[in-house]
Amino acid sequence: MNKLKVLDLFSGIGGFSYGLDQLQGFETVAFCEIDKFCQKVLKKHYPNVPIFEDIKKLTCKENEYDVICGGFPCQDISVAGLKKGITNETRSGLWFEYKRIIKEVKPRWVIIENVRNLLNNGFSTVLKGLHEIGYDAEWQIISARSVGAPHLRERIWIVAYPIGNGQRGIQSRGSSRKGRPEEVRIRRVGEEGSDKFTNSESERVQGLWPTRKQKSDTHGQETISLCDSEGEKFSISNSNDFRFWPSFTTEEEKSEWWTKATSSFCDRWKVEPAICRVDNGLPAGLDKDRASRVKALGNSIVPQIVSIIGERILYHEESKK
Numbered sequence: 118m119n120k121l122k123v124l125d126l127f128s129g130i131g132g133f134s135y136g137l138d139q140l141q142g143f144e145t146v147a148f149c150e151i152d153k154f155c156q157k158v159l160k161k162h163y164p165n166v167p168i169f170e171d172i173k174k175l176t177c178k179e180n181e182y183d184v185i186c187g188g189f190p191c192q193d194i195s196v197a198g199l200k201k202g203i204t205n206e207t208r209s210g211l212w213f214e215y216k217r218i219i220k221e222v223k224p225r226w227v228i229i230e231n232v233r234n235l236l237n238n239g240f241s242t243v244l245k246g247l248h249e250i251g252y253d254a255e256w257q258i259i260s261a262r263s264v265g266a267p268h269l270r271e272r273i274w275i276v277a278y279p280i281g282n283g284q285r286g287i288q289s290r291g292s293s294r295k296g297r298p299e300e301v302r303i304r305r306v307g308e309e310g311s312d313k314f315t316n317s318e319s320e321r322v323q324g325l326w327p328t329r330k331q332k333s334d335t336h337g338q339e340t341i342s343l344c345d346s347e348g349e350k351f352s353i354s355n356s357n358d359f360r361f362w363p364s365f366t367t368e369e370e371k372s373e374w375w376t377k378a379t380s381s382f383c384d385r386w387k388v389e390p391a392i393c394r395v396d397n398g399l400p401a402g403l404d405k406d407r408a409s410r411v412k413a414l415g416n417s418i419v420p421q422i423v424s425i426i427g428e429r430i431l432y433h434e435e436s437k438k
Contacts (some may be wrong), residue, residue, distance in 0.1 A: 118379065120141075120142055120143055120144040121142055121143050121144070121183040121184050121225070121226075121430070122144055122146045122181075122182045122183045122184070122333070123137060123143050123144060123145040123182065123183070123184045123185075123186060124145075124146070124147050124177070124181075124182040124184070124185045124186075124218075124222070124224075125144065125145050125147070125148045125149070125186055125187060126149045126154065126172060126185060126186065126187030126189075126215060126218065127150065127172070127187040127188055127189055127211075127215075128148040128149060128150040128159060128168075128187065129147065129150065129152070129155050129188075129413060129416050129417050129418075130155050130158045130159070130413045130414070130417050131145075131148070131158065131162060131163065132417040132418040132419070132423065133160050133186040133187065133228070133230075133418060133420070133423050134148070135162075135420045135423075136419075136420030136421065136422070136423025136424045136427065137184075137186075137423060137424070137427045139420070139427075140424060140427050140428060140431060141432045142427070142430075142434070143184065143427060145163065145166055146166065146182065147166065147167050147168075147169060147182070148155065148163070148166060148167070148168045148169065149168070149170070149171075149172050149175055149187075150168055150169075150170070151170050151171060151172075152413070154406060154409035154410075154412075154413060155413055156168055156170075158413065161261045165399040172211060172214045172215070172218070173211075173214055175214075175218065175225065176221065177221045177222045177423065178219055178221070178222070178435075179221065179222060179223050180222065180223060180224075181222055181224065182222050182224050182280070183223075183224055183225050183266055184224055184225065184226045184227070184228070184229040184425070184430070185215075185218065185219055185222060185224045185226075185227050185228075186227070187211065187215065187228075187229070187230070188229065188230035188231055188272075188418055189211050189212045189215050189229070189231065190208040190209050190211055191209060191231050191232045191277065192207075192208050192209060193207040193208055193209035193210070193314070194209050194231060194232055194235050194238045194239050195232045195234055196232075196234050200234075200238060202238050202239050202242075203238075203239035203243070204244045208233075210245060210292050211237065212239070212242070212246070215229075216246045216247070216249075216250060218346070219247075219250055219252065219277075220433075221252075223251075223279070225278065225279070225350070225431050225434075226277070226278055227247075227252065227275075227276070227277040228274070228275070228276055228277075228423065228426055229243070229274070229276075229277065230272055230273070230274055230275075230418050231272065231273055231274040231275075232272060232273070232426050233258055233271045235273050235274055236258075240273075243275070244313070248280070248412045251279055251280050252277040252278065252279060252280060253277065253278060253279070254275050254277040255275070255276050255277075255361050255362065256273055256274065256275040256276070257273070257274055257362075258271050258272070258273055258274075259271070259272060259274050259422050260272075261405075261422075263375065263379060263417045263422070264379050264419060264421035264422060264425075265379070265421075265424040266419065270419065270420070271272060272418070272422075274426065276426060276429075276430075278361070278362050361429060361433070365402060378425055378428075379421070
């Protein structure tokens with residue numbers, strides 16, 4: 118199988134690409150990162166991969182990349198930030214540039230990461246945006262602790278793929294539901310239904326691993342009415358036509374699958390010690406770029422989780438042959 122070409126947006130120190138590098142099916146062919154220190158790190162480890170500096174100036178061609186990945190800025194989403202949300206005036210509003218590039222490229226897969234609080238501050242904007250450009254999405258909160266780290270670091274991970282024909286025919290393959298991902302569709306609705314995206318709703322429509330059978334209101338789908346940041350109503354319907362992650366009916370099944378999926382990474386890819394190795398007690402003047410390194414690590418993602426998502430992508434790529 119030819120390697121999937123990856124565009125790594127908001128690259129930071131390359132956590133997404135590093136995670137995908139652990140597999141044999143991906144090749145990062147371009148980065149987009151504005152931070153100068155992070156650019157140095159990327160140039161050291163990926164000397165032959167071009168780095169685009171400003172996502173606002175980045176333009177792409179259709180089908181230029183197979184996979185687009187990245188975690189757009191969280192400063193206006195995080196509970197530790199100003200919580201201004203995703204708007205054209207905020208740094209987190211760079212999501213709209215991310216969306217533009219997905220629309221231009223039309224990749225087979227999109228992997229998006231952000232802080233857990235996105236569920237309460239901008240999640241409907243992201244899902245609605247993906248739907249507008251022809252993508253379905255699945256999501257789940259995954260913790261660094263899930264891959265053996267000593268800290269929690271919960272993040273939301275979103276996997277998106279084209280609406281309709283899914284991954285070029287995977288939806289029609291066989292009748293077994295085991296190992297097939299769940300499709301999440303978004304469509305506009307009338308005035309009926311909830312006008313808020315509450316915590317209980319966000320838990321109820323967790324897209325990656327449904328842990329119980331859900332009641333359906335029409336054609337085997339569950340539809341939940343939501344309202345975006347501008348007050349415009351739409352809904353999410355969970356369909357069983359296509360499943361990215363396996364479906365589970367109990368927490369025990371989910372836990373058993375996740376344990377097996379992460380065991381190889383936990384065994385051969387040890388996490389850093391609980392005490393961060395860059396924080397070695399030296400005065401800042403004797404440890405150049407220390408602050409930049411700590412900032413870059415803090416903004417990075419857990420690459421082991423990206424590897425597991427990457428393995429799942431390769432599973433579906435192989436299945437459609």
